[in-house]
Amino acid sequence: MTTSTDRMRVLTGDTPTGNLHLGHWVGSVRRRVEMQDTHECYFLLANMHAFTTRADEPEEIRADCIECVRDALAMGIDPSRCSIFLQTEVPAISELTYLFSMLLPYNRVMRNPTLKDELKIKGMEDNHSFGFPLYTVGQTADILAFRAHAVPVGEDQVPHIELTREVARRFNKMYCGVPAKAPDEEHESLGGVFPLPVADVGRVGRLSGIDGVQKMSKSLGNAIYIRDTAKQVKKKIGRIYTGHDSRQPDEPGEIDPEKNPLFQYVETFIDDEDLVSDFRDRYSRGANIGDGEVKVAVSDAINHLLGPMQERREQFSSDDDVIDILREGTGRANSIAEETLALAKEAASLKFFNRTISLQGL
Ligand code: TRP
Numbered sequence: 001m002t003t004s005t006d007r008m009r010v011l012t013g014d015t016p017t018g019n020l021h022l023g024h025w026v027g028s029v030r031r032r033v034e035m036q037d038t039h040e041c042y043f044l045l046a047n048m049h050a051f052t053t054r055a056d057e058p059e060e061i062r063a064d065c066i067e068c069v070r071d072a073l074a075m076g077i078d079p080s081r082c083s084i085f086l087q088t089e090v091p092a093i094s095e096l097t098y099l100f101s102m103l104l105p106y107n108r109v110m111r112n113p114t115l116k117d118e119l120k121i122k123g124m125e126d127n128h129s130f131g132f133p134l135y136t137v138g139q140t141a142d143i144l145a146f147r148a149h150a151v152p153v154g155e156d157q158v159p160h161i162e163l164t165r166e167v168a169r170r171f172n173k174m175y176c177g178v179p180a181k182a183p184d185e186e187h188e189s190l191g192g193v194f195p196l197p198v199a200d201v202g203r204v205g206r207l208s209g210i211d212g213v214q215k216m217s218k219s220l221g222n223a224i225y226i227r228d229t230a231k232q233v234k235k236k237i238g239r240i241y242t243g244h245d246s247r248q249p250d251e252p253g254e255i256d257p258e259k260n261p262l263f264q265y266v267e268t269f270i271d272d273e274d275l276v277s278d279f280r281d282r283y284s285r286g287a288n289i290g291d292g293e294v295k296v297a298v299s300d301a302i303n304h305l306l307g308p309m310q311e312r313r314e315q316f317s318s319d320d321d322v323i324d325i326l327r328e329g330t331g332r333a334n335s336i337a338e339e340t341l342a343l344a345k346e347a348a349s350l351k352f353f354n355r356t357i358s359l360q361g362l
Helices: 022-035 047-054 056-074 089-099 104-108 113-119 130-144 157-176 228-239 261-269 271-287 292-316 320-349
Strands: 010-015 042-046 081-088 150-152 198-200
Touching: 010 022, 010 130, 022 042, 022 150, 042 047, 042 056, 042 320, 047 130, 056 081, 056 157, 056 292, 056 320, 081 320, 089 113, 089 130, 104 113, 104 130, 104 157, 113 130, 113 271, 130 157, 157 198, 157 261, 157 320, 261 271, 261 292, 271 292
Parallel strands: 010 042, 010 150, 042 081, 150 198
Antiparallel strands: none
């Protein structure tokens, strides 16, 4: 395990929703796999956040956690080069959530646009649980418990990172004597416990689903899963709506990936640049190339990507093995989160005596 401290520390997480699909690969996992070599990486499974809407399905949430980790391992997340862990087994996160909730005005929490959107989309504006909005404060603790400097996330998470920066700013000012006007980057060097993390939105990949309209998503039933067989992939790709079903092979076709999702797939999954430009050229000229020919090449490319992932997935077929990986990652996560908690409690005059808790089995 390389935890060389000169590497930048990043933390990111996901609410477990079950099996991962190509949208996850394009949107986040591919990048995380690369970051394992360049950053000190912590990947959190936000299983308590899953309870915000599914408290009545605890067994499903548990199963989703395991599947999600299994698929991430299949895609190349390597437990010897990162720490992958369970939010609910890092008690410092809960303790910090409670403390941080005191630093934020209630109305500030409720103003978060991502939170508002979620409540609206789920029709829960008037009947959400007390804990639902608290998850946003919890997310600040997820990040600050690791004193992470960067948080690789999608655009929708940026308001949560902004809230995190606000918590860090207030804490450092209130309890660590960091001047109110201190520049964000100087909080740590001025004695603040927490660095102000930045959202690393990066190049965002939004992969269309096979309906060709919506973003690929489990709930919309338009996803290609990492565990889909070659045959299933072929069938799903065959169903992709390209916007002009009546086009004849000798009629010019649309190659803008924004307008024709098939070409987004061509560009995303076919590595052979010559083949990609040949397709683009012939398709847009109507040089006797039907959707079928392109779809076969796309299916082959996806199966070529998924093959090794599925082989790796076999190695993690036992739940116990996945749980062992989580146990190790969670152990490393606890070392650092407990250290942060001790610093925070000391700063906030909450340290009355030394407390070490032993996390049995970790
Ligand atoms: N809210 C994030 C999502 O649903 C998941 C998450 C929880 C997270 N804690 C985090 C992301 C900390 C980044 C950092 O996608």
